[in-house]
Amino acid sequence: MAWSNAGPDHPKYHFKMPRFCVARRLAVAISLAVFAALSPAQAASAADTGQTAQDIVSAGRLRMQSQRLAKLYQQAGMGLQAGQALKQIDASVGEVDAEFGRLARNARKPGVQRILARSQVLWQEMRAALRERPAPTSTERVNQLADELMLHAGKLSMQIEAEGDTPVGRLLDLSSRLNMLSQRLARLYLLAQAGNRSQGVVIDIEQARKEFATGLQELDTARENSPASRDAIGLAKNQWIFFDSAISRLGVADRGDGLAVQNVVTSSERIAQVLDQAGAQYATIMR
Numbered sequence: 600m601a602w603s604n605a606g607p608d609h610p611k612y613h614f615k616m617p618r619f620c621v622a623r624r625l626a627v628a629i630s631l632a633v634f635a636a637l638s639p640a641q642a643a644s645a646a647d648t649g650q651t652a653q654d655i656v657s658a659g660r661l662r663m664q665s666q667r668l669a670k671l672y673q674q675a676g677m678g679l680q681a682g683q684a685l686k687q688i689d690a691s692v693g694e695v696d697a698e699f700g701r702l703a704r705n706a707r708k709p710g711v712q713r714i715l716a717r718s719q720v721l722w723q724e725m726r727a728a729l730r731e732r733p734a735p736t737s738t739e740r741v742n743q744l745a746d747e748l749m750l751h752a753g754k755l756s757m758q759i760e761a762e763g764d765t766p767v768g769r770l771l772d773l774s775s776r777l778n779m780l781s782q783r784l785a786r787l788y789l790l791a792q793a794g795n796r797s798q799g800v801v802i803d804i805e806q807a808r809k810e811f812a813t814g815l816q817e818l819d820t821a822r823e824n825s826p827a828s829r830d831a832i833g834l835a836k837n838q839w840i841f842f843d844s845a846i847s848r849l850g851v852a853d854r855g856d857g858l859a860v861q862n863v864v865t866s867s868e869r870i871a872q873v874l875d876q877a878g879a880q881y882a883t884i885m886r
Contacts, residue, residue: 652885654705654759655768656878657698659775661718662752664695666782667871668729669745673789676733679864688729695722702755710758718751742786749779767823771881773814777835778874780811784846785867791849792860808846815839818877828880834873842866 668691675684699719705711725744731737753776760772787804818824819832845859845866 648885650704651759652768652771652882654702655756655771656775656882657701658752658756658759659772659778659878660698660875661695661702661722662749662756662775663778663782663871664691664698665725665745665748665752666779666786667691667867668695668725669741670782670786670789670867672729672733672741673738673786673793674864676738677789677793679789679860692726692729695726705759711755714751714755714758718748718755721748721751742790745786749783753779767881767884770818770821770823771878771885774818774874774878774881777811777814777818778871778878780807780814781842781867781870781874783807784811784842785863788846788849788863789860804846804849808843811839812843823881823884825880825884828877828884831873831877831880835870835877838866838870838873842870 668688671684671688671691675681675688699722702715705715721744725741725748728737728741728744756772756775760768784804784807787800787807791800791804815832815836819829819836824832841862845862848859
């Protein structure tokens with residue numbers, strides 16, 4: 600495939616975040632039409648599968664937002680489109696609250712209860728930390744909480760996905776993990792640009808970079824893909840070119856490499872958008 604030389608700010612790469620409430624209404628309408636043709640037992644099974652898919656999506660978004668919010672907080676502290684980053688944090692805090700609300704039905708499940716409760720505690724701590732003015736101490740605290748929430752939300756996603764146990768469920772979880780990795784990579788890159796070139800940060804960047812590239816290839820070649828999910832993955836691959844190029848120059852580029860930083864900031868947001876779209880398509884296939 601021939602890649603375009605257009606940068607990540609080119610109009611062809613401008614996307615809008617999906618309107619989740621509209622998508623949810625459409626999914627409900629489709630589900631009702633399908634249920635009408637099923638027996639009561641089949642309809643109940645389909646409803647359970649659809650709810651499991653939605654729960655995987657919600658847990659995946661918690662995992663992704665843990666890293667994205669920390670990235671945006673780091674970005675604001677560095678003065679990189681700080682006003683916009685703070686507005687995005689405010690909007691995303693409400694989205695995370697809503698995802699926990701959707702997952703509340705799992706609160707009494709033995710295999711999920713403890714992990715969900717711990718994730719909620721971590722989120723409330725992170726939520727409070729995000730209200731503070733960005734500073735070295737508060738940024739360190741946000742980063743710590745982000746990684747703890749990421750780990751617990753990952754366990755939550757795996758536990759829920761095990762209930763579905765379908766190939767598409769695996770792809771749904773993988774797409775959400777890649778979404779998290781894109782945000783984690785951007786956050787670690789910004790940390791390095793801010794002066795933290797420690798061995799731990801450098802190693803984490805390389806590991807996340809390799810895992811993302813491998814996982815994106817797995818998603819792209821999955822036979823369960825629909826035309827819509829394949830299109831979304833193709834857009835993610837386009838953005839990954841600019842993202843990966845910037846990361847690859849980290850060791851040799853000057854810390855004032857504004858173009859590389861801008862590419863990471865913009866491409867990471869657009870990768871989040873299109874991988875969320877791919878995840879929504881996998882969730883639709885599961886229903």
